[in-house]
Amino acid sequence: MMIAADEGAQARAELEASWLRLTRELLPALAQQRSWPVSADHCFMRILLDAVHGQQWDAVVQRRPAYRHVDDRRLEEAVALGRKVAAGKADLCALNAQSLAWRGKS
Numbered sequence: 001m002m003i004a005a006d007e008g009a010q011a012r013a014e015l016e017a018s019w020l021r022l023t024r025e026l027l028p029a030l031a032q033q034r035s036w037p038v039s040a041d042h043c044f045m046r047i048l049l050d051a052v053h054g055q056q057w058d059a060v061v062q063r064r065p066a067y068r069h070v071d072d073r074r075l076e077e078a079v080a081l082g083r084k085v086a087a088g089k090a091d092l093c094a095l096n097a098q099s100l101a102w103r104g105k106s
Contacts, residue, residue, distance in 0.1 A: 015075055019067050022082045023048070036092050044082065047092065050099040052077040 023044040031039035038044065049057035049066055052074050063069040070078075084090035100106045 012072065015072065015079065016067055018079050019075060019082075022079060022086070026086055027082060030086060034092075037096055038092075043096075047095050047099045048078040048082050048085075049074075050102055051081055051095050056099075056102045 024041040027044045028039055028041055030036070038047070045066065046057070049061070049070065053060050057066055057070070061070050067075060081090060081095075085092045085095070097106060
């Protein structure tokens with residue numbers, strides 16, 4: 001029993017580390033090269049979390065920081081979407097526009 005709990009905690013820690021590398025390092029580094037409308041880590045976090053929730057993320061996740069309190073499945077989806085953005089297979093500008101629209105800022 002204890003081993004399974006430890007493995008689950010380790011898997012979650014690795015997932016969170018992937019999220020932070022993606023949103024704090026990889027995507028901000030690509031922002032200038034690709035002329036994206038955002039470059040700050042919290043903007044990438046907002047865009048990706050909103051996209052996987054289909055609405056403003058904080059309507060669903062009540063505590064901050066969101067990546068610590070979102071369920072594993074949604075965080076996995078957000079990491080996967082971020083990797084697609086980095087690979088040029090998802091449109092960050094469109095995702096940002098939708099995120100802003102959900103927030104009444106379009």
